[in-house]
Amino acid sequence: MANARLVLVFALVGTVLHAAELGRPEPLAGYSDEAARVERDWEAKFQAIPSPENLREYNRRMSARPHHVGSPYDKDNAEWILAKFKAWGLDAHLETFEVLFPTPKERAVELVEPTKFVAKLQEPTVPVDPTSNQHDEQLPTYNAYSADGDVTAPLVYVNYGVPEDYEKLERLGVSVKGAIVIARYGASWRGIKPKVAAEHGALGCLIYSDPRDDGYFEGEVFPEGAWRPPDGVQRGSVMDMVIHPGDPLTPAVGATKEAQRLALGEAQVFTKIPTLPLSYADAQPLLAALKGPVAPEAWRGALPITYRIGPGPAKVHLRVKANWDIKTIYDIIVRIPGSTYPDEWIVRGNHHDAWVNGADDPLSAMAAEMEEARAFAELLKQGWKPKRTIIYCAWDGEEEGLLGSTEWAETHADELRQHAVTYLNTDANGRGYLYAGGSHTLERFLNGVARDITDPEKKIPVWKRRQLQRIAEAESPEEREEARNRPDLRIGALGSGSDYTVFLDHLGVASLNLGYGGEDEGGIYHSIYDDFYWYTHFSDTDFTYGRALAQTVGTAVMRLADAELLPFDFTNFADTVHKYADELKKLLKSKQDEIRERNRQIEEGVFTATADPKKVSVPPPVEEVPPYLNFAPLDNALEALTRSAAHYQKACAKAQENGGAALARASLRAVDAKLIESERQLTSPEGLPGHPWFKHQIYAPGAYTGYGVKTIPGVREAIEQKKWKEADEQMARVGRRLEAEAALIDSATEELEKALR
Ligand SMILES: [Zn+2]
Numbered sequence: 001m002a003n004a005r006l007v008l009v010f011a012l013v014g015t016v017l018h019a020a021e022l023g024r025p026e027p028l029a030g031y032s033d034e035a036a037r038v039e040r041d042w043e044a045k046f047q048a049i050p051s052p053e054n055l056r057e058y059n060r061r062m063s064a065r066p067h068h069v070g071s072p073y074d075k076d077n078a079e080w081i082l083a084k085f086k087a088w089g090l091d092a093h094l095e096t097f098e099v100l101f102p103t104p105k106e107r108a109v110e111l112v113e114p115t116k117f118v119a120k121l122q123e124p125t126v127p128v129d130p131t132s133n134q135h136d137e138q139l140p141t142y143n144a145y146s147a148d149g150d151v152t153a154p155l156v157y158v159n160y161g162v163p164e165d166y167e168k169l170e171r172l173g174v175s176v177k178g179a180i181v182i183a184r185y186g187a188s189w190r191g192i193k194p195k196v197a198a199e200h201g202a203l204g205c206l207i208y209s210d211p212r213d214d215g216y217f218e219g220e221v222f223p224e225g226a227w228r229p230p231d232g233v234q235r236g237s238v239m240d241m242v243i244h245p246g247d248p249l250t251p252a253v254g255a256t257k258e259a260q261r262l263a264l265g266e267a268q269v270f271t272k273i274p275t276l277p278l279s280y281a282d283a284q285p286l287l288a289a290l291k292g293p294v295a296p297e298a299w300r301g302a303l304p305i306t307y308r309i310g311p312g313p314a315k316v317h318l319r320v321k322a323n324w325d326i327k328t329i330y331d332i333i334v335r336i337p338g339s340t341y342p343d344e345w346i347v348r349g350n351h352h353d354a355w356v357n358g359a360d361d362p363l364s365a366m367a368a369e370m371e372e373a374r375a376f377a378e379l380l381k382q383g384w385k386p387k388r389t390i391i392y393c394a395w396d397g398e399e400e401g402l403l404g405s406t407e408w409a410e411t412h413a414d415e416l417r418q419h420a421v422t423y424l425n426t427d428a429n430g431r432g433y434l435y436a437g438g439s440h441t442l443e444r445f446l447n448g449v450a451r452d453i454t455d456p457e458k459k460i461p462v463w464k465r466r467q468l469q470r471i472a473e474a475e476s477p478e479e480r481e482e483a484r485n486r487p488d489l490r491i492g493a494l495g496s497g498s499d500y501t502v503f504l505d506h507l508g509v510a511s512l513n514l515g516y517g518g519e520d521e522g523g524i525y526h527s528i529y530d531d532f533y534w535y536t537h538f539s540d541t542d543f544t545y546g547r548a549l550a551q552t553v554g555t556a557v558m559r560l561a562d563a564e565l566l567p568f569d570f571t572n573f574a575d576t577v578h579k580y581a582d583e584l585k586k587l588l589k590s591k592q593d594e595i596r597e598r599n600r601q602i603e604e605g606v607f608t609a610t611a612d613p614k615k616v617s618v619p620p621p622v623e624e625v626p627p628y629l630n631f632a633p634l635d636n637a638l639e640a641l642t643r644s645a646a647h648y649q650k651a652c653a654k655a656q657e658n659g660g661a662a663l664a665r666a667s668l669r670a671v672d673a674k675l676i677e678s679e680r681q682l683t684s685p686e687g688l689p690g691h692p693w694f695k696h697q698i699y700a701p702g703a704y705t706g707y708g709v710k711t712i713p714g715v716r717e718a719i720e721q722k723k724w725k726e727a728d729e730q731m732a733r734v735g736r737r738l739e740a741e742a743a744l745i746d747s748a749t750e751e752l753e754k755a756l757r
């Protein structure tokens with residue numbers, strides 16, 4: 001699952017003159033000048049090690065055969081990765097878990113009226129692509145964790161199948177009750193589509209890839225180009241991960257052999273209705289057989305048909321049946337013990353499993369992680385002694401529902417809560433710009449790292465390139481101004497969609513998700529064509545961005561592991577939460593204005609007067625105007641947070657004075673302990689309303705967007721779902737978390753001042 005990175009915003013910026021541009025190295029936050037000099041020497045040695053040739057070789061080896069959970073080559077890859085780590089002299093071991101992983105037993109989609117058509121549900125061999133013919137080992141096209149079912153019903157086209165699309169259907173007088181819906185991929189995480197369809201009474205769900213979104217409308221299709229060919233299918237999980245990711249049978253505990261398991265019927269995360277993915281070659285005859293209203297312009301894709309909504313007369317038969325088996329997954333864990341502060345852990349991970357061959361997702365980034373580990377092994381031999389413990393993880397079972405990372409982190413939850421400083425994730429990599437998302441307490445730190453990495457194509461810092469892109473693409477003068485003048489580029493917030501989820505959302509470990517992209521688009525995501533041939537023809541063909549990724553993440557890991565004081569910053573965090581609070585106020589105001597205006601138009605008779613009597617059109621119902629909410633708890637907490645962040649920043653600046661001599665002498669463990677605690681403070685044990693597994697009060701995946709992040713999610717979703725009492729309650733809860741955060745930062749400031757005295 002890597003598509004999420006494409007929606008992350010690494011905003012950023014600036015014409016601020018940095019020390020580096022003036023010819024002297026920038027001081028490193030959390031380092032005395034002397035320690036920074038030593039660190040930069042080690043980092044330079046590190047950055048010289050990762051090699052594109054090795055990245056190519058690892059990728060070729062691991063993508064040679066399909067390696068989904070439960071396949072022989074998944075285990076083979078895990079053992080090979082383990083052997084590599086060991087051969088480099090690292091302390092590595094396997095951890096296995098037993099998880100529920102359904103695979104297809106029966107799949108059928110056929111048009112039964114008004115004409116007959118049977119969908120192929122098969123991706124053909126492409127002769128020039130040497131791994132595309134491994135049909136015996138390929139997982140058939142399907143959506144994992146779909147309910148079993150056998151239904152025949154009229155078809156309805158629902159665009160992307162998100163809640164707004166159903167509001168539109170209501171206006172058009174179309175109901176999906178008792179129907180099979182066909183939705184296109186995009187606009188939400190795929191698991192949301194069957195969920196919303198079932199909530200509206202649909203009996204089945206088909207999800208297809210429209211050529212407008214990742215096929216010939218975008219560019220030449222594979223194998224001539226990078227885009228999705230007519231028979232290419234996006235596999236994927238439809239587990240309801242907004243309830244909880246990980247093994248469906250062991251929520252919130254590790255899926256060890258001995259773990260207590262739910263019965264199959266007790267699991268909460270399967271779809272309610274049978275669901276299957278389709279290629280556009282298979283979808284076209286179904287869509288072409290629809291009548292009823294012509295689809296609104298924004299709903300039309302790029303197939304050469306008139307897009308209509310139905311219902312019917314197209315009638316479809318859909319059958320899905322899975323083998324509901326327990327499979328073993330293999331996580332590889334490497335431990336480099338810290339020399340000075342072994343109880344503070346820097347955790348880094350990427351998954352190794354794929355839907356099929358997975359050269360892009362995940363191996364392009366998995367290979368980079370391996371090169372980082374190899375380089376660290378080299379440095380250790382040369383005498384490098386990281387102060388903190390470094391833990392490298394290669395996860396299994398990410399694609400199905402973040403299984404490997406979630407089960408491992410749930411198993412080790414107590415230790416992680418105590419020791420984990422940060423979690424750094426990657427999932428796939430391509431050519432172009434650095435994309436980053438994550439905890440805003442690490443925003444400044446990450447900007448520092450990005451200034452020190454050279455872009456392989458442009459030979460300028462990747463930070464600078466991203467800033468200039470930001471200026472070029474700014475959508476308003478304010479945005480452009482910010483890109484030029486804000487000292488740090490903004491990083492996006494994380495929703496879900498990769499292995500950071502359990503660390504950030506469940507355990508409250510400050511996290512980052514990183515990757516290069518923007519010049520590497522294509523339409524092979526989760527198909528058999530995401531393979532070595534595609535990757536070496538259309539993505540990072542010379543693996544230099546793979547090297548840049550290893551350099552970026554490895555440098556971040558080293559810099560966190562070696563710092564005298566952890567380089568957390570709270571001023572950017574406070575600034576960001578401020579922005580989120582302003583967005584919430586605007587959201588409420590626009591809802592009020594919109595409903596007020598619509599009610600007025602209903603009263604004026606606008607809808608009845610303008611509806612074409614020859615077409616069905618249902619006027620919207622009169623709605624209650626949203627009440628004013630009490631933002632005071634949030635505003636007051638933000639005041640406190642902003643003040644505390646500034647005090648801490650001042651204390652840090654003091655610590656860096658005179659070459660940071662104080663940092664070198666002071667014992668800063670008590671400060672680190674508070675900093676490690678800082679992301680935990682943002683979680684609340686009750687979790688989010690209706691989603692108690694998700695504890696973080698600032699970031700969460702949206703209940704109806706999936707991957708897409710909702711910031712200050714308790715309040716935002718309550719407003720979006722018109723739960724006004726809950727919105728006020730959540731406002732108070734977030735306010736308490738931010739007040740507690742401010743108090744914690746104050747105590748960190750006190751500890752720092754004490755240590756410097
Ligand atoms: Zn992935």
